[in-house]
Amino acid sequence: MAALINSCLQNKLSRLAALSLVGAVFLAGCSKPVEKTEDIRPVRAVKLAADNVEVLAEFSGDVRPRVESRLGFRVGGKIVSRQVDVGTTVRRGQLLMQLDPQDLQLAQAQANAGLKAAESNRDLAKAELKRYQDLREKNFVSQAVLDGKETAFKAAQASFEQAQAAYRNQTNQAGYTSLVSDVDGVVTGVDAEVGQVVGAGSPVVRVARAGEKEIVIGIPEDKVDALRRISDVRVRTWAKPNESFPGKLRELSPVADPATRTYAAKISIPNAKDDIKLGMTAYVAFAAKTEQPMIKLPLTALLQDKGATSVWLVENGMVKLVPVQIAGTAGNDILVGGGVAPGQTIVTAGVNLLKPGQKVKILGDDPARSDHRLAESAVAAQAANAGSAIGVAK
Structure with missing residues (x-):
């Protein structure tokens, strides 16, 4: 009985092995080998030329x-009015700010009263001098008395002129409570506000x-x-x-x-x-x-490799890495001081995807052929993906 069971199991295993072999042969026959294509990477490049570059x-x-003026009052006081804001266009003579004029007006009135008193004293001294001059002509007074009257008149005249100058000064001081613009322009800043007490000369408006x-x-x-x-x-x-x-x-x-x-x-x-x-x-x-012709490269052509600045040089359809010396900038471009020469071809796009000795195709030389290469690469990639999928299914 045991021998019969073992014989049945061996027959079943043989049949399963045969079916697996047939399935493997069938799947192998369905998959096609992927044709290997040469890796030619399309790049953009430029042919170098030297010229007197405009450096910016x-x-x-x-x-x-x-011209920007910082205006301030010539006298100190409390600001009671502001007529302008930042950005206000002003004309020459236009009122900007106003101080409280009460104290200065009182000082002006005091000076005016002093001027009137001095004027009265001068007029009296002048009349006295005129009388004594008439008396002297009639020899009724001595010359000494006449000299005294002349001296009194001169002193009264000086006092009058002093009082007159003081009055004018106080009048000007009272007028300085109004800050006006001395030019046509625009207000760019306000440094003081209403209610603030400012000193003489402190900037309040720009x-x-x-x-x-x-x-x-x-x-x-x-x-x-x-x-x-x-x-x-x-x-x-x-x-x-x-x-x-x-x-x-x-x-x-x-x-x-x-x-x-x-x-x-x-x-x-x-x-x-x-x-x-x-x-x-x-x-x-x-x-x-620039004083001498220089080579100009776009920034995208540069590659940092092991601490050095390099570019990909295209020779015989292949690239090699060449270090260059940077001499400056010209707008968005780089000026090269050495490492390459005019007439050579340099890769300007895709520099991070290249490796030394790799074959490249410069885009723009033959657009139809370039598109054909790109299509072949796409087909090869799809075939490779299909083969990988079949391998997983197996």
Whole structure:
């Protein structure tokens, strides 16, 4: 009985092994071998050329008035009125602020009373002198008495002139309680409010004079001497980046700012349009041609490899990594000082996907052939994915 059972099990195992072998043969026959294609990666490249490159050094700043005055009262007192706000356009002679004039008006009245008293004394001394001159002509008084009357008159005249000057001074002081604008412009700041007691000369209002505007920027110390000699200065605003207009370096500070360690430069823009408002962000570019021809590369062509800046050089359809020396910048491009030569072809896109000795196809040389290569690569990838799927099914 045991022998019969063992014989049945062996027959079943033999049949299962045969079925598995047939299935494997069938699946092997259904899958097709994937054709291996040569890995040729499409890249973008540029042929190098040397030329006198226009170098741009650009700095950001803000638009400011050519002249900005900090106005204050000539006398101290309490502010009782403010007639302007920040941004108010003012005219010459327009009232800005008013002090309480009561004390100064009282002083003016006191000076006026003193002037009238001095005037009366002078008139009396003048009349006395006239009488004694008549008496002297008739020899009724001595010359000494007449000299005394002349001296009294001169003293009274001096007192009158002194009182007159004091009255004028107090009148001016009373007039100084009204702060008026001495130029046409716009109010850029208010430093005091109604009810505040201010001293004489303390700035309370800032007024920017209408007219020429300028841009204030900070220049690094290593570029001061070079930029000082450049006359081609271009200005554009953040609001209208595509519109530029000429500027002129008007002033360059001889002392660096203690906080930023940069030198303040003022760029005048005499032909600025009315839409350039005070406080706008502006960019100042100093443009100059290089003295010798230089090679210019886009930033995307550079590759950082082991601490060195390199580029991919295309030779005979293959690439190799070549280190280069950076000489500066020109806008968004890089100036190369060595490592490559004019006439060579450099990869400008896809630099991070290449390896030394890899074959490449430059896009743009033959678009139809390039598209065919890309299609073949896609078909090969799909075939490889299908083979992997079959292997998993097995």
